[in-house]
Amino acid sequence: MQIPDFEEIASVDEFDLADRIEVFLEDTPILLIQVNDQYFAIEDVCTHDGQPLTDGSIEEGEIVCPRHGARFDISTGKALCLPATKAIQTFEVEVRGRKIFARAKTITD
Numbered sequence: 322m323q324i325p326d327f328e329e330i331a332s333v334d335e336f337d338l339a340d341r342i343e344v345f346l347e348d349t350p351i352l353l354i355q356v357n358d359q360y361f362a363i364e365d366v367c368t369h370d371g372q373p374l375t376d377g378s379i380e381e382g383e384i385v386c387p388r389h390g391a392r393f394d395i396s397t398g399k400a401l402c403l404p405a406t407k408a409i410q411t412f413e414v415e416v417r418g419r420k421i422f423a424r425a426k427t428i429t430d
């Protein structure tokens with residue numbers, strides 16, 4: 322299996338006024354989230370019915386789908402409650418200077 326290269330997706334300066342931003346990695350919509358100076362990148366599509374997770378509340382490392390309330394671990398992507406049963410794609414994030422890079426991780430569930 323070929324490991325994808327990291328690609329630049331954002332700058333840490335974009336988090337001055339927000340705890341999350343929407344970006345794309347190739348054609349995939351990604352929600353890049355900052356929690357306590359750590360960054361997490363998840364595919365911005367709920368696996369239950371395709372709702373963007375952009376506006377979902379984030380609590381204790383979990384994001385809540387605003388449509389029907391499924392919860393996902395923002396680190397592993399794992400679906401934590403119904404109605405979602407499949408994990409969301411997550412991305413490996415690396416900060417180099419003020420630039421943020423990401424690449425796909427393997428789905429764990």
Ligand code: FES
Pocket residue numbers: 367368369370371372386387388389390391404405
């Ligand atoms: S679309 Fe996300 S829980 Fe239904």
